[in-house]
Amino acid sequence: MPGFSPLIVRFPARVAPSADDFFDFCQANPNVRIELRSPGDAQSDLHEKMREYLANGARLGWLIDPFDRQAFVSRPGESVERVAEPVGLLGDAVLPAFTLDLREIWSDSL
Numbered sequence: 001m002p003g004f005s006p007l008i009v010r011f012p013a014r015v016a017p018s019a020d021d022f023f024d025f026c027q028a029n030p031n032v033r034i035e036l037r038s039p040g041d042a043q044s045d046l047h048e049k050m051r052e053y054l055a056n057g058a059r060l061g062w063l064i065d066p067f068d069r070q071a072f073v074s075r076p077g078e079s080v081e082r083v084a085e086p087v088g089l090l091g092d093a094v095l096p097a098f099t100l101d102l103r104e105i106w107s108d109s110l
Contacts, residue, residue, distance in 0.1 A: 031094050033058045036105075037065040050074045060094040066105050 033053040035046050043065060050061045054076050061074035071089060073081040083089075085106055091098035 031057075031059045032091070033061045034100075035061070035063045037063070037067060039067075043068075047072070047080070050080075060092055062089050062100065064089075064102065064105060069106055071102065 033050065035049060037043060037046055043063075046063050050063055050072070051074075053061055054074055058074075059076060061072075063072040063074070065071065069085045071083045071086050073083065073089065075081075075092070086102055088099040088101050088103075091100075
């Protein structure tokens with residue numbers, strides 16, 4: 001997916017790439033995609049990116065919109081779930097026992 005590169009990547013130890021293979025490995029679609037809306041981002045563009053991520057094999061997508069204080073959870077084959085001011089987002093079966101804490105995102109400091 002040209003033009004879309006991850007800001008954060010987590011590799012399970014069993015599939016961690018060597019330093020030489022890291023760039024090529026990052027071009028693959030990770031299981032989880034997280035998008036944080038920036039001031040210049042159109043929400044519709046980010047939803048389109050998330051649809052492309054899922055179409056290319058992502059199993060879970062989180063679109064976090066700090067300006068409208070909401071998050072959108074995307075899973076393959078399901079409708080997008082809109083959540084108003086969630087305290088956290090669950091990793092589902094993709095990241096079992098993981099919760100992304102969003103309390104700081106919703107703080108008035110933004």
